[in-house]
């Protein structure tokens with residue numbers, strides 16, 4: 236088991252990629268806190284992990300709310316005494332062309348991806364510094380590198396996450412803490428429109444060299460890698476598990 240006894244916090248873990256990562260971490264022996272604004276759904280997935288012999292708790296928390304994030308970190312600390320791995324995975328899209336995007340759509344996306352990731356980092360980093368070890372894993376996207384139509388907010392947020400990852404890697408390397416980002420592509424509720432709408436589906440698939448969507452379980456092993464000893468000497472990097480979408 237690659238993550239035996241490690242304590243991991245995975246945000247946005249009620250469904251999609253976050254739930255798959257939480258399950259993969261538990262299979263590798265980690266104790267996993269599944270954090271999501273939909274607390275009941277997070278607790279349901281945590282219950283399934285426990286029923287399968289893993290160790291997990293589900294916690295309701297809106298990552299944009301600093302008080303809720305601090306309470307979440309305190310709950311994990313009370314349960315297991317520390318956080319070794321933080322996966323900043325919670326995310327949303329609010330799609331609109333830039334000239335029609337509302338200020339609320341713009342702000343909500345920046346709040347969840349950027350402020351949410353920053354809040355969670357601040358809530359757990361003190362303990363990691365004290366212990367001189369820790370893993371920060373951010374989730375970016377091809378949209379942050381290539382740009383995308385109708386998602387200027389999301390592209391800006393995901394590009395911002397690359398900057399956060401690299402800054403965190405430089406700031407915390409002296410404490411033995413690594414920070415890396417993953418750019419996944421996977422079939423989840425978030426991508427339902429582009430996967431099912433004929434207008435988008437074929438065009439998008441044609442841009443993926445592997446020619447298909449991934450299942451969340453196919454991208455989860457990359458998250459295991461960045462949480463495990465195998466990546467001990469890797470920091471400030473971005474690994475795309477996107478079927479080759481970003482080869483160019």
Ligand SMILES: NC(=O)c1ccc[n+]([C@@H]2O[C@H](COP(=O)([O-])OP(=O)(O)OC[C@H]3O[C@@H](n4cnc5c(N)ncnc54)[C@H](O)[C@@H]3O)[C@@H](O)[C@H]2O)c1
Pocket residue numbers: 246247248249250251252253270271272273296297298299323324325326327347351374375376377418419420421422423424425426
């Ligand atoms: N699916 C893809 O192809 C793809 C591609 C690139 C990047 N990503 C990124 O991967 C991550 C996971 O995406 P997914 O496809 O699994 O999405 P998803 O919509 O299936 O799941 C996202 C989860 O985040 C939670 N969430 C949203 N806002 C939150 C908040 N404020 N506080 C706490 N939880 C919140 C949701 O409740 C949900 O459970 C996101 O950061 C997304 O941007 C996904």
